[in-house]
Amino acid sequence: MTAAELGIGALILLSGFLSMAAGIGILRFPDVLTRLHAATKPQVLGLAVVLLAIVLRVPTWGVLSTIVLIMTFQLLTQPMTAHMLGRAAYRSGDVRHDLLIADDLGRDIEEHDRRPDATP
């Protein structure tokens, strides 16, 4: 048991805790937007810490480059997914408006509808 193994174990446990928190969060939160907040924890930070653990465990250049590619694609694609899901949730009326603190999209839609040449 060395210090490196302790660090790797801590990273793995952090990833497991984030995954469990995401599962409990999407089970208990009230609507789509708040569930979206819980869902992004293992997608970004959970995967990042456990990939760092792999690099610490197998420290070669091939592994490091592949892991940088994985994290790059993950950071490119997951915000697009979250954006599309949030927008679709707002448009389909699944959002609880009483829980929103700021509603920028609603304000923009109202402004667009007030303009005289607005297309319906």
Place this chain on the structure above:
Amino acid sequence: MTLLGFIGLAAGVMFGIGAIAAVARIIRGPSILDRALATDVLLAIAMCALATEMAINRHTDTLVVLLALAIFAIVGSIAIARFIGKQES
């Protein structure tokens, strides 16, 4: 059993709790967006579990699977979110 073995067991239990909660949300979810979101969470937990297994057993065999999942995980959710309408809730 070594220290990393115990840590892997504990992490596996936590991954299992998260995955079961995601499946429960897929079954119960009031709208199809909840189900798409929970499917994404399930996929992310599966990716974390694969990477954890690699880190504990000290091999890199499934790194390519993680790369493919990171690229193509976007397709299902965006297809669902793009074609959802106001009438379905």
